[in-house]
Amino acid sequence: MRFGTVAIVGRSNVGKSTFLNAVLGEPLAAVSPRPQTTRDPLLGVVNRPGAQIAFLDTPGIHKPRTELGRRMNAAAREAARGAEVVVLMTDVSSLVGSARDAAKNPLSEEDRALLDQIPSAQALLVVVNKIDLLKDKSRLLPMMAAIREVRAAAPCIPVSALTGDGVARILDEIEALVPEGPAGYDTATLTDRSTAFFVKEYIREQALLSARSEVPHAVAVSVEKFVETRRMVVIKATIHVEKPGQRTILVGRAGSKIKEIGTLARKRIERLVDQKVHLELFVRVTPRWKDVPRQLAELGYEAPGRPGRSASGAS
Numbered sequence: 001m002r003f004g005t006v007a008i009v010g011r012s013n014v015g016k017s018t019f020l021n022a023v024l025g026e027p028l029a030a031v032s033p034r035p036q037t038t039r040d041p042l043l044g045v046v047n048r049p050g051a052q053i054a055f056l057d058t059p060g061i062h063k064p065r066t067e068l069g070r071r072m073n074a075a076a077r078e079a080a081r082g083a084e085v086v087v088l089m090t091d092v093s094s095l096v097g098s099a100r101d102a103a104k105n106p107l108s109e110e111d112r113a114l115l116d117q118i119p120s121a122q123a124l125l126v127v128v129n130k131i132d133l134l135k136d137k138s139r140l141l142p143m144m145a146a147i148r149e150v151r152a153a154a155p156c157i158p159v160s161a162l163t164g165d166g167v168a169r170i171l172d173e174i175e176a177l178v179p180e181g182p183a184g185y186d187t188a189t190l191t192d193r194s195t196a197f198f199v200k201e202y203i204r205e206q207a208l209l210s211a212r213s214e215v216p217h218a219v220a221v222s223v224e225k226f227v228e229t230r231r232m233v234v235i236k237a238t239i240h241v242e243k244p245g246q247r248t249i250l251v252g253r254a255g256s257k258i259k260e261i262g263t264l265a266r267k268r269i270e271r272l273v274d275q276k277v278h279l280e281l282f283v284r285v286t287p288r289w290k291d292v293p294r295q296l297a298e299l300g301y302e303a304p305g306r307p308g309r310s311a312s313g314a315s
């Protein structure tokens with residue numbers, strides 16, 4: 001038996017959470033085209049015949065402008081330090097433009113800096129995601145050569161987390177890298193986060209998917225009521241935004257937007273808890289919640305050094 005933890009790190013929006021869902025075969029993590037959808041590290045456990053691999057999806061590393069942003073970067077770096085294997089993910093976004101640009105600058109400065117920061121003793125896999133967007137696959141070659149220049153020993157694997165292309169090969173590579181040892185989790189364990197955590201994630205995910213522009217970054221969710229009856233789960237939750245204008249956008253005309261967000265989030269939650277869900281959703285203006293430590297704590301964002309794990313009730 002082999003067992004090890006694998007931190008998935010990289011820039012915002014390269015597809016880390018989509019990749020976690022692909023290896024799990026379950027849409028556990030929230031995914032959206034907005035940067036910084038993932039705010040807290042998320043554990044997902046993959047069981048294979050000869051190995052158990054505990055993946056940690058992390059917030060995208062970015063230039064932080066708020067206290068929340070700083071905490072997210074710290075959480076990603078901490079996850080990488082504690083892992084047996086690091087998956088550094090990038091995507092083909094620098095390769096899809098003109099052929100000349102793609103050849104001139106195949107590896108972004110940001111990716112180069114991230115690659116440089118990973119200690120040379122750390123087992124590392126570089127994954128280039130979203131190859132489904134690349135018609136001419138030979139464009140990958142200069143990027144892979146540039147990665148090899150920085151880290152010659154690290155395998156570099158092109159994948160599409162969206163289509164699943166190449167994902168099994170990554171699992172094989174990782175299985176060979178994690179040490180021999182007993183499994184760290186019960187085989188029934190998918191994650192260590194509570195149901196309430198995912199309730200918040202899926203509501204925020206739907207808010208990100210349905211709203212445009214500046215609204216997404218301003219959103220946080222709190223759960224006021226979570227009651228399991230014999231027939232269904234009753235949930236009361238609030239979406240917090242920073243400005244009245246953002247509230248107007250999320251509520252929509254005659255409440256149509258919030259109703260749509262609620263319906264889609266409810267379906268996500270029903271799949272998770274495998275039960276009927278009644279979801280009551282409110283939108284409230286909570287100014288500057290991202291910068292006020294007390295409000296961050298109330299909304300469930302913990303200070304760096306204490307990864308935001310909830311103790312019990314894992315689903």
Ligand code: GDP
Pocket residue numbers: 011012013014015016017018019030031032033034035036037038060129130131132133159160161162163
């Ligand atoms: P993260 O911020 O790194 O966790 O990225 P997400 O997993 O949230 O994905 C960001 C966006 O990229 C979403 O719109 C995904 O649907 C999209 N995406 C992720 N993987 C792929 C892929 O392999 N191909 C394509 N075309 N899009 C992808």
Ligand code: MG
Pocket residue numbers: 016017018030037038057058059060
């Ligand atoms: Mg993510």
